[in-house]
């Protein structure tokens with residue numbers, strides 16, 4: 001365990017494909033032009049991402065894939081995890097609901113292995129799509145949680161109660177940026193990289209109230225459209241799809257190192273590196289005393 005920067009979950013890419021459309025980025029017609037080549041490409045990209053994560057010191061825990069559930073490859077949507085406590089997702093779209101029992105069984109196996117302690121369920125009819133719509137901000141000790149295309153506002157009080165943490169609710173108002181992680185990234189140094197118009201004016205004001213101007217990195221729609229905000233941040237490392245030059249310079253000027261991975265075949269489903277991962281090791285200040293014992 002020593003030297004590990006934490007543990008991250010990825011789902012094996014074996015059953016990944018793009019065969020339906022539940023967000024505006026999904027391109028089943030592009031996939032069907034050459035499924036065999038794209039599948040092989042997806043396998044290579046997945047491996048490169050896993051290697052980039054391992055190179056930052058993360059242990060990669062792989063969930064088995066399941067036929068007919070192509071979006072299982074995006075485990076960020078499976079649950080919210082903090083302090084070894086798991087709140088399982090409830091998916092908005094029927095296409096993804098079959099993932100729920102699979103991920104439940106997976107987290108139960110993690111509990112048996114001692115990697116997580118508690119597994120919690122949301123009530124029926126309350127949608128919440130995991131860490132994709134609920135981003136832990138370690139600097140501020142808050143969850144930035146979205147509601148809108150996928151997650152219900154009602155889920156936020158369950159998140160607050162389950163983790164005993166403050167939840168800041170943000171409303172997503174566009175279809176293109178349908179999960180918070182497509183347009184919002186909280187960095188280890190306290191900066192927030194985001195595309196403000198993805199949020200309602202009230203939610204933009206909330207971000208402005210909580211994040212000082214020097215820590216707000218505003219991306220453009222085109223920059224967010226590269227899915228480079230959908231990044232995994234480990235210390236000063238950012239594992240991301242290639243950001244446009246301006247954004248990359250800004251991140252590097254602030255001391256971050258961009259490790260670029262090509263995830264083109266996953267962009268055909270509207271996801272990139274953050275979506276393809278789920279951190280198991282995030283811990284709040286609440287958990288520190290126990291960890292120190």
Ligand code: ARG
Pocket residue numbers: 022023026071074076077096131132133179181182269270271272274275
């Ligand atoms: N095709 C998937 C969906 O629409 C992509 C999910 C990407 N995940 C994310 N956390 N943004 O549900």
